[in-house]
Amino acid sequence: MRKKLNLLLGLVFIISMAALTGCGGSGKAGEKNPYEGKWVAVSAQMMGISVSVDETFGGDFEFEVKNGGKVSFSVGDTTGNGKWSVEDDQFTLSIEGEKMVGTIGKDIISFDDMLEMGVKVIFAKDGTDAMDPSLYLTEEESAVIGKWASESVEELLGDGPQTSMEGVDNINDALRLDFKNDRNVTVIYKGEEIGTFPWSVALGYCAIESDNPSLSVAINDDGTLKVDYSNDEDYYTFHCVKSDGK
Numbered sequence: 001m002r003k004k005l006n007l008l009l010g011l012v013f014i015i016s017m018a019a020l021t022g023c024g025g026s027g028k029a030g031e032k033n034p035y036e037g038k039w040v041a042v043s044a045q046m047m048g049i050s051v052s053v054d055e056t057f058g059g060d061f062e063f064e065v066k067n068g069g070k071v072s073f074s075v076g077d078t079t080g081n082g083k084w085s086v087e088d089d090q091f092t093l094s095i096e097g098e099k100m101v102g103t104i105g106k107d108i109i110s111f112d113d114m115l116e117m118g119v120k121v122i123f124a125k126d127g128t129d130a131m132d133p134s135l136y137l138t139e140e141e142s143a144v145i146g147k148w149a150s151e152s153v154e155e156l157l158g159d160g161p162q163t164s165m166e167g168v169d170n171i172n173d174a175l176r177l178d179f180k181n182d183r184n185v186t187v188i189y190k191g192e193e194i195g196t197f198p199w200s201v202a203l204g205y206c207a208i209e210s211d212n213p214s215l216s217v218a219i220n221d222d223g224t225l226k227v228d229y230s231n232d233e234d235y236y237t238f239h240c241v242k243s244d245g246k
Contacts, residue, residue, distance in 0.1 A: 035086060038064045038126040039109060043136035045120045049202045050138055052183070056119055063093065063123070071095070106130065134181035140201045140219070141183075148225055149243035150175040156235045165190075165236075175229060175238045187215065189229070 041053045041061035053061055059076030066072065071084045073095050082095035091102045091109045102111040102123075107130035114121040124130035137145070149172040152161040165174045167190045176188040179199060185208055187194040197210040206217035206225070213231040220226055225240040 033065075033067065035065045035084070035091070036067060038062060039123040040126050040131065041121050042124045042131060042133055043120075043122040044114075046118060050136075050141060050183075050200060051119070052198060052200060053121070054198075056117070061121065061123075063095070133183065137181060138201070140204075143223065144179050144199075144201055144206055144219070144225075145181055146179060147243050148177040148179070148240040149173075150227075150238040151224075151241050152239045154237045154239075156237075161239060172243065175227060175236075175240065176243070177225075177227070177240065187213070189213065 039062065041057070044051050044053045044056050046056075057075050061073075061075050063071050063073035063082075065084055069083050069085060071082045071093065073080055073082060080096055082093065084094070085092045086104070089104045091104050093100045093102065093111075098115055100111050100114060102109040107125040107128040109123045111121050111123075113119070122136060134145075151171065152163050153165050153171065153174055154161045163171050165171055168174050173191050174189070178186040178188075180186075183199055184196050185199045186196045187208075187210070194213060195210065197208050197215075199206055199208045201207075201219070204219050206219060208215040208217060213229055216228040218226040223242075225238075227238040227240055229236050229238060
């Protein structure tokens with residue numbers, strides 16, 4: 001009887017181990033691979049200068065890691081499939097015949113030469129704190145973030161900087177710029193919101209992607225901004241300082 005009982009217990013043990021092995025071999029049934037899920041490009045840099053992901057790749061750049069080493073991706077309007085693998089802290093991504101190796105961090109994967117374009121791209125795990133764009137701002141970009149107001153204005157053929165301007169009671173309201181950490185800036189001209197536009201910083205200049213009005217921004221050595229503003233009727237140069245938003 002004891003021999004039969006021991007045999008029965010042994011059989012139960014073998015069946016249990018086989019069931020656990022079938023669930024992944026770790027003994028943790030249904031455990032999801034930590035890399036599975038959607039990864040979104042949150043930062044792109046070329047020659048150490050931040051560039052727009054949308055402008056560089058023609059839209060959003062995302063890939064979704066799936067079970068079994070499979071991956072789906074979308075670059076702008078282009079979609080496709082590929083493969084992925086992980087070894088140590090290296091993440092290998094193969095899409096459209098291109099093999100790229102990225103470095104794994106906390107909820108991020110960083111590729112130094114994405115698609116052999118000379119662009120460093122950082123992908124963040126969707127839904128994590130790593131999605132915060134402010135984490136990837138350069139020192140120069142961080143200095144621009146915030147609300148700015150004009151302190152003086154100069155006409156193209158005027159007599160020099162003025163602290164008053166027709167159409168506004170307070171020179172601060174002549175031009176206001178609100179640079180946000182998602183790399184968009186809201187422009188307010190003579191008290192009217194003109195729009196919100198993408199911006200980027202490089203070599204002491206801030207480019208605002210707007211044709212009308214056109215805005216050319218130079219970052220002065222003292223940390224203030226020189227803004228050339230022009231539309232169909234006006235052409236002014238504003239000297240802007242950080243404001244408290246009031």
